[in-house]
Amino acid sequence: xxxxxxxxxxxxxxxxxxxxxxxxxxxxxxxxxxxxxxxxxxxxxxxxxxxxxxxxxxxxxxxxxxxxxxxxxxxxxxxxxxxxxxxxxxxxxxxxxxxxxxxxxxxxxxxx
Amino acid sequence: xxxxxxxxxxxxxxxxxxxxxxxxxxxxxxxxxxxxxxxxxxxxxxxxxxxxxxxxxxxxxxxxxxxxxxxxxxxxxxxxxxxxxxxxxxxxxxxxxxxxxxxxxxxxxxxxx
Numbered sequence: 001x002x003x004x005x006x007x008x009x010x011x012x013x014x015x016x017x018x019x020x021x022x023x024x025x026x027x028x029x030x031x032x033x034x035x036x037x038x039x040x041x042x043x044x045x046x047x048x049x050x051x052x053x054x055x056x057x058x059x060x061x062x063x064x065x066x067x068x069x070x071x072x073x074x075x076x077x078x079x080x081x082x083x084x085x086x087x088x089x090x091x092x093x094x095x096x097x098x099x100x101x102x103x104x105x106x107x108x109x110x111x112x
Numbered sequence: 113x114x115x116x117x118x119x120x121x122x123x124x125x126x127x128x129x130x131x132x133x134x135x136x137x138x139x140x141x142x143x144x145x146x147x148x149x150x151x152x153x154x155x156x157x158x159x160x161x162x163x164x165x166x167x168x169x170x171x172x173x174x175x176x177x178x179x180x181x182x183x184x185x186x187x188x189x190x191x192x193x194x195x196x197x198x199x200x201x202x203x204x205x206x207x208x209x210x211x212x213x214x215x216x217x218x219x220x221x222x223x224x225x
Contacts, residue, residue: 004154040217041217042116042214042215042216042217042218043200043202043215045212045213045214048212056212090154090155097211098211099143099145099160099204099211099212099213100145100157100160101155101157101213102157103147103154103155103156104154105153105154106154
């Protein structure tokens with residue numbers, strides 16, 4: 001595998017379910033990000049991790065819970081989501097201090 | 113709060129024609145990116161512009177930056193169908209504890225025969 005991978009690519013979940021999104025980067029980077037891409041809205045930064053430490057939480061509701069066990073892996077744990085949380089969730093990575101992001105293919109999430 | 117505005121948001125153009133996408137941003141930044149996204153796919157970095165007057169070209173796409181006007185343009189020359197995609201500009205800034213990008217809403221480009 002090369003670049004940034006995300007699983008699953010598609011996910012349908014009910015509002016009472018608990019699920020997790022996974023991201024893995026194979027670029028030797030040390031910063032990882034979660035972005036949300038909704039229809040008709042700009043990409044929204046959700047979380048930033050530098051060297052496994054969370055450095056940014058962009059006022060994200062607590063029903064989204066990130067986890068970064070090491071510099072190569074990033075998870076987004078989901079519980080009791082709302083239909084308006086349906087979106088494309090993109091993971092990205094970079095070197096700390098550098099702004100060029102490398103994006104994964106995204107997980108298309110539908111909350112029913 | 114940094115705001116990034118792109119226009120137009122939708123662009124339908126004929127093959128062979130030229131057009132420009134505009135990206136305005138609200139506060140000082142030290143770099144600007146252009147990304148491309150194909151349907152169902154991730155974002156691909158096209159250009160990074162680092163200084164006033166910077167111009168970069170790749171094939172039929174040319175990007176420029178005017179930091180005084182806080183404006184970047186993406187010019188398309190003699191469009192071909194393969195350029196159909198959504199194009200995003202993103203402006204870099206130093207957030208609390210990390211360097212971040214703020215994205216525009218994107219311009220969905222459709223090139224028709």
